[in-house]
Every structure is written in structure tokens, then in C-alpha cells.
Amino acid sequence: MTDDPILRIQGLVKDFGDFRALKGIDLEFGKGLLVGLIGPNGCGKSTMMKCISRLHPQTSGTIEVAGKDVSSMKASEVAKLVATVPAEMGQTFGISVMDMVMLGRYPFVEKIWWEDPEDERVTREAMRTFGIDHLRRKQVALCSSGERQRALIAKAYVQQPKLMLVDEPTSHLDMKYKLQVMEYLQKMARTDMTVIVAEHDISLMARYCDVCVIMKKGEIVAVGDPKVIITEQLIRDVYEVEARVGLDADGEIYVLPKRYIEEDL
Amino acid sequence: MAEKGSLFSSLKKGYKGMKDDMNSQDDSEIARKKKRFLLIVIFGLFMSLVAFLISISISSGGVIPVADAVAALFSSIGKAFSNDPNLDMIELYIYNARLPRTIAAIAVGAGLAVAGCMYQAIIRNPLVDPYITGVSSGAGCLAMAATALGFSIPFLANNSLYIIPVVAIIGGIAAFMITMTVAEGSGGSSINYILAGTIVGFAFSSVQTIFMSMGKDNLTDVMWWLYGSFANITWENSWIIFVPVMGISIVAMIWAREFNLYSMGEDQAAQLGLNIKMFKRLTMIVASVLTALCVAFVGIIGFVGLVVPHACRMALGSDHRLIMPASVVIGAMLMLFADLVARTVLSPAELPVGAITAIIGTPVFAYMLMRRGRSYDG
Numbered sequence: 211m212t213d214d215p216i217l218r219i220q221g222l223v224k225d226f227g228d229f230r231a232l233k234g235i236d237l238e239f240g241k242g243l244l245v246g247l248i249g250p251n252g253c254g255k256s257t258m259m260k261c262i263s264r265l266h267p268q269t270s271g272t273i274e275v276a277g278k279d280v281s282s283m284k285a286s287e288v289a290k291l292v293a294t295v296p297a298e299m300g301q302t303f304g305i306s307v308m309d310m311v312m313l314g315r316y317p318f319v320e321k322i323w324w325e326d327p328e329d330e331r332v333t334r335e336a337m338r339t340f341g342i343d344h345l346r347r348k349q350v351a352l353c354s355s356g357e358r359q360r361a362l363i364a365k366a367y368v369q370q371p372k373l374m375l376v377d378e379p380t381s382h383l384d385m386k387y388k389l390q391v392m393e394y395l396q397k398m399a400r401t402d403m404t405v406i407v408a409e410h411d412i413s414l415m416a417r418y419c420d421v422c423v424i425m426k427k428g429e430i431v432a433v434g435d436p437k438v439i440i441t442e443q444l445i446r447d448v449y450e451v452e453a454r455v456g457l458d459a460d461g462e463i464y465v466l467p468k469r470y471i472e473e474d475l
Numbered sequence: 476m477a478e479k480g481s482l483f484s485s486l487k488k489g490y491k492g493m494k495d496d497m498n499s500q501d502d503s504e505i506a507r508k509k510k511r512f513l514l515i516v517i518f519g520l521f522m523s524l525v526a527f528l529i530s531i532s533i534s535s536g537g538v539i540p541v542a543d544a545v546a547a548l549f550s551s552i553g554k555a556f557s558n559d560p561n562l563d564m565i566e567l568y569i570y571n572a573r574l575p576r577t578i579a580a581i582a583v584g585a586g587l588a589v590a591g592c593m594y595q596a597i598i599r600n601p602l603v604d605p606y607i608t609g610v611s612s613g614a615g616c617l618a619m620a621a622t623a624l625g626f627s628i629p630f631l632a633n634n635s636l637y638i639i640p641v642v643a644i645i646g647g648i649a650a651f652m653i654t655m656t657v658a659e660g661s662g663g664s665s666i667n668y669i670l671a672g673t674i675v676g677f678a679f680s681s682v683q684t685i686f687m688s689m690g691k692d693n694l695t696d697v698m699w700w701l702y703g704s705f706a707n708i709t710w711e712n713s714w715i716i717f718v719p720v721m722g723i724s725i726v727a728m729i730w731a732r733e734f735n736l737y738s739m740g741e742d743q744a745a746q747l748g749l750n751i752k753m754f755k756r757l758t759m760i761v762a763s764v765l766t767a768l769c770v771a772f773v774g775i776i777g778f779v780g781l782v783v784p785h786a787c788r789m790a791l792g793s794d795h796r797l798i799m800p801a802s803v804v805i806g807a808m809l810m811l812f813a814d815l816v817a818r819t820v821l822s823p824a825e826l827p828v829g830a831i832t833a834i835i836g837t838p839v840f841a842y843m844l845m846r847r848g849r850s851y852d853g
Contacts, residue, residue, distance in 0.1 A: 263746050286748030294746045301599065303738040304793040304851060308504055313736055317748045322729050323796055330505050346504070349793075352850060369747075 216241045216404045222271035231257045233428040244399035246419035247408040254428040255408040259375040263292045276372045289317035293366035297377040307361045308346040314368035340364045356387035376407045392418045416463040519804035526811045530577040575713035576705045584810025586720035586769040588802035591780030593762040596734040598665045605766040605780035608672040612679035613650020614643035619683045622697035623690025640771040647767035703776035703829030723765045731795035778833040789847045
């Protein structure tokens with residue numbers, strides 16, 4: 211799409227044993243985009259994100275971030291280009307919000323033990339940006355879902371990545387925080403960072419994302435402007451659900467699921 | 476020297492002033508942590524000195540004034556260096572019995588606490604203790620076998636004091652290697668390690684029971700080991716424990732930030748650039764060697780490795796740059812105190828130190844748990 215893509219994926223295949231999770235993915239994105247990754251459970255969204263962040267090595271194909279082949283880079287170098295926001299966190303062992311956000315500086319700290327004042331400055335700035343500065347010493351485990359999600363995004367943000375991968379950021383949030391998180395992601399995408407979000411709320415994706423990628427069973431079904439590609443036919447093909455797709459009075463797209471189609475067994 | 480200046484200034488302001496400092500909104504978190512770290516180190520050195528003096532002054536033989544004890548300590552060391560064998564009673568006591576025990580207790584307490592801290596961080600499970608990988612069972616099994624079957628190692632034939640420690644180290648490392656093979660063969664996740672360590676531990680404990688039933692007659696030789704005791708520590712072997720155990724405990728602290736990464740989970744740690752497979756393997760080996768060294772000479776002492784890291788976390792938060800040095804200090808203190816109780820309360824009889832650590836530690840920990848447990852996440 212652009213001369214200098216942030217992410218270029220060519221022929222990406224990922225096998226787990228006999229199961230082929232990704233069946234040859236080709237994708238290319240420029241910088242400063244908010245990309246929505248949409249598809250039913252198990253369609254390969256998370257697997258693709260894990261391949262990009264090198265958590266899973268791909269079976270074949272190439273992944274380039276900012277022109278560099280991810281699979282030939284050291285993990286600490288990848289961490290300076292790609293940041294991830296996990297879908298859920300397990301036990302966090304009493305870590306405080308600020309300590310967690312500052313962990314995002316890990317790839318940049320050369321010294322053993324203590325971070326530099328610069329790392330602290332970047333961290334505090336990010337915490338102010340995401341409105342969690344007052345929670346610095348609060349334990350992550352005691353934060354609300356909304357606060358925790360913002361802290362996780364701040365942690366990825368201080369990595370100052372070129373590409374941020376966000377896995378289901380709004381699944382535990384009420385509608386206010388859903389909008390808030392999407393607005394933060396959009397704001398970040400406006401600062402040259404490309405943000406890829408995997409999410410189930412198609413209306414929300416369609417409203418905020420610049421580009422949507424629709425996946426089904428390890429393949430890409432459609433890529434493009436959500437207002438163009440998201441149709442009732444597409445929802446039926448991908449999700450096996452009858453849905454009403456329309457525009458509201460403000461011209462925003464909405465998707466209203468009606469009933470699911472019984473599978474022929 | 477900036478930290479030092481601020482430390483002294485906060486000492487001058489007193490506790491309340493320090494608390495205000497810590498609560499002030501603009502204080503740098505890193506500076507605050509450095510300050511706390513320095514306080515832990517200073518407190519640790521000071522408390523070690525105090526405990527050391529108490530420990531060499533009190534024993535089953537009675538209480539010696541601290542000044543006399545210190546004088547006797549220096550004169551006995553002086554005589555040892557000049558090969559003068561004429562030590563008086565007090566000098567003998569201190570040089571041959573109390574000093575080595577004190578040194579060993581500091582090292583074992585610190586070592587077990589740090590090993591426990593590392594395991595809990597890596598396995599991400601608050602119930603984990605240093606014996607989770609089967610080290611203690613493997614060591615116990617071989618110690619029991621050596622005693623029950625009466626076998627001796629050729630090059631140790633004329634030094635029976637070392638037989639149990641040497642076979643215990645071999646057994647501990649062997650058990651750990653089996654655990655690691657099984658755990659990594661099954662995917663290497665935390666739960667794999669816990670399950671593998673538990674079954675390997677069970678297997679070795681069972682074999683140990685069989686040896687126990689075979690060697691009924693000479694079990695007293697090995698009983699002290701199963702319950703933990705510093706009674707067999709001599710001047711020579713105290714250094715064999717102290718130098719490597721303290722060395723490894725301190726060197727392991729260079730990984731404090733990596734342990735912090737682990738509190739986010741393995742995927743996030745990997746995503747932030749840590750080679751988790753290598754790191755896990757390396758730290759598991761280091762922690763197990765540390766545990767084996769501690770266990771070999773003084774036997775199985777529970778509780779310290781499980782609870783000291785938790786107590787430090789409750790008091791200081793989740794940052795391993797603070798928890799690990801604090802574990803060294805608190806582990807050493809608890810062990811010194813437990814050994815003091817073990818050798819004085821029913822003297823001349825010795826109580827098993829492994830039981831004392833839990834008896835002293837449980838009320839303290841229960842109190843902390845009731846105060847802080849609501850906001851404690853492991």
C-alpha cells in the first residue's frame with residue numbers, strides 16, 4: 211500500500227502438529243493505521259499475532275516489521291519494534307501499576323538492576339497520557355478491568371514500538387471503557403504507530419478502524435475499509451450468523467446479530 | 476553518592492519524615508527503591524553483626540559476656556593462624572563450635588530463602604518451596620542409603636563426616652535432573668515442573684522409607700540429617716557452605732529484573748525480549764544447586780524457603796531488587812535465631828532446627844498474613 215510498509219507478511223503458514231492454523235497469509239500495512247482483526251473464535255487471529263511478535267515461530271513464510279525479518283532477529287530487538295497487549299493476565303504477584311508499566315522499558319535498559327531516569331520519565335509520561343498516574347502504587351490485581359487495560363496499553367506504549375498488537379482489549383469492559391480504550395488506540399495510531407486490534411465487537415471495530423482484516427479458518431477473507439467490506443453476506447459467510455448491517459443517523463456502521471445458522475452435521 | 480545523602484537526610488527526619496518522603500507525589504520511584512535497597516543492606520549488615528554476637532555469646536554451655544566472647548574469638552583465630560594448639564575452654568567453644576555454626580546458619584538461611592524466592596518467581600506459584608524439584612527427597616534417599624547399607628566412598632574413607640553431605644549432594648542433583656528431564660519433556664510449563672518434582676520427590680521418599688526399614692539399627696546417624704541440624708558443622712565445612720551459598724545467592728540477584736518480568740507471565744516476558752526457555756533452565760539449575768548445597772550439610776530444613784520470600788513480598792512489594800536482598804537478610808536472621816533456640820532451650824539436648832524454624836516463623840507469618848493478606852496476591 212505504501213512504499214515503506216511497517217508490516218509485510220508473505221505466505222505465512224503456521225502448523226500445530228497436523229493442524230494448519232494459518233494457511234498462507236499475505237498482508238501489508240503502512241504506518242499510522244488502526245487495523246481491526248475480525249473473525250470467529252479459532253480463526254487464527256491470536257496465532258497470527260503471536261507469530262508476528264515471535265512468540266510462535268512460523269512454519270513457513272516471512273514476516274517483516276519496518277523492513278526487518280522478524281525471525282532472524284534477537285528477541286530483545288523484536289521487543290523494540292513490536293509490543294503486545296495480552297487479552298488477559300493471570301496472577302500478577304502484587305506488582306504495582308507503575309512497576310508493570312516500567313517493565314515495558316526492559317528491552318531498552320542496558321544496565322543490570324536499575325532503570326535510568328529517562329526510563330522513568332517516559333513511563334510517567336505514558337501513565338499521564340493514559341490517565342493512570344494516580345494509580346502508580348496500586349497493585350495491578352486490585353485495579354478495575356478498565357484501569358488494568360489502560361495500564362497494559364501504557365506498558366506496550368513505553369516500548370515505543372513501530373507496531374502494537376492488541377488482543378481483545380475490550381472484552382471485559384463496559385461500554386464507556388470500550389469507547390475509551392478504542393479512542394486511546396486510535397490516538398496512538400495517529401502517532402505513526404500501527405496498531406492491530408483483534409476484537410469480537412464488529413460495530414466497534416468498524417467505527418474506529420481504518421482497515422479491517424476478516425479472517426476465517428486460517429485464511430484472509432477480506433481486507434479493506436470496514437464500511438465497504440462488512441456486509442450481511444460477509445457476516446453470514448464468516449460467522450454463519452444472520453445479521454443486520456446498516457448505517458445509523460450519524461453515518462456509523464452497526465452490526466446487529468439476529469440468529470445463527472444451524473450447521474449441517 | 477546522591478543516594479547516600481538522601482538516606483542520611485531521611486534518617487535525620489526520622490521515621491515519619493521518611494514516610495512523608497515515600498508518600499510525596501513527585502519523588503522518583505527509582506530513587507525511592509534505591510533508598511529502600513540501601514536501607515535493607517545497612518539493616519542486614521547491622522542485624523547480622525548483632526545476631527552474630529548474640530549467637531557466639533550464648534550456647535548450651537551458658538552465656539559469656541559479649542566482650543569476652545569477641546576477645547576469645549579474635550584470640551582463637553590468632554592462635555589458629557599461628558598454629559598454636561593451646562586454646563582455652565572459651566576459645567575452644569567459640570572457635571570450634573559456635574563460630575562455624577553461626578556461619579553455616581547465616582549461609583543456609585540466606586540460601587534457602589533466595590532459592591525459594593527464585594522458584595516462586597519462575598514457577599509463578601506461591602506454594603512452591605526450594606524442595607519442589609525433589610532435591611531434598613533425592614538427597615535424603617541417598618543419605619539414608621549410605622547409612623543403612625553402610626557404604627563408604629573410597630576417597631572419603633577416613634573422613635566419615637563428609638559421607639552424608641557428599642552423597643546428599645549427588646542424590647539432590649540426580650533427583651533434580653530427573654525432574655527437569657520429565658518437566659521439559661512434557662512441555663516445560665510451570666505446572667509440569669510442579670507435577671514432575673512432586674512425583675520424583677515421592678519416588679525418592681518411598682525408596683528412602685525402604686532403606687529406613689532396612690537400616691533400623693544405625694538410623695541415629697542419619698536422623699539428625701532428616702530433621703535438620705547444625706550440630707555436625709565444623710570449622711572446615713562451614714566455609715564449604717558459606718562461600719558458595721552466599722556467592723550464588725548474591726550472583727542470582729543480577730536476575731532481579733528478569734524475575735520481575737516473570738510476574739507478567741511467560742508470554743509477556745518472552746515478548747519483552749527474554750529468552751524464557753534458557754532463563755528458566757538456568758535459574759532452575761542455579762536454585763537447585765543452591766538448595767542442594769544447603770541441604771547437604773545440615774539436612775532438610777523446611778519453612779524458611781517457603782515463607783521468608785512471602786514475608787519480604789508482603790513488606791516490600793513485588794520488586795525482586797528489594798525482595799531478594801531482604802530474603803537474604805531475613806532468612807539468615809530466622810535461621811540464626813532458630814539454631815540458637817535449638818541448641819539452648821533443652822541443652823545439652825539439641826532440638827531439630829527444622830522444627831524450630833516453623834515454630835518461630837508461623838506466628839509471625841500468621842500475623843503478617845492477617846494484616847496484609849487481603850491485598851496480597853502471592
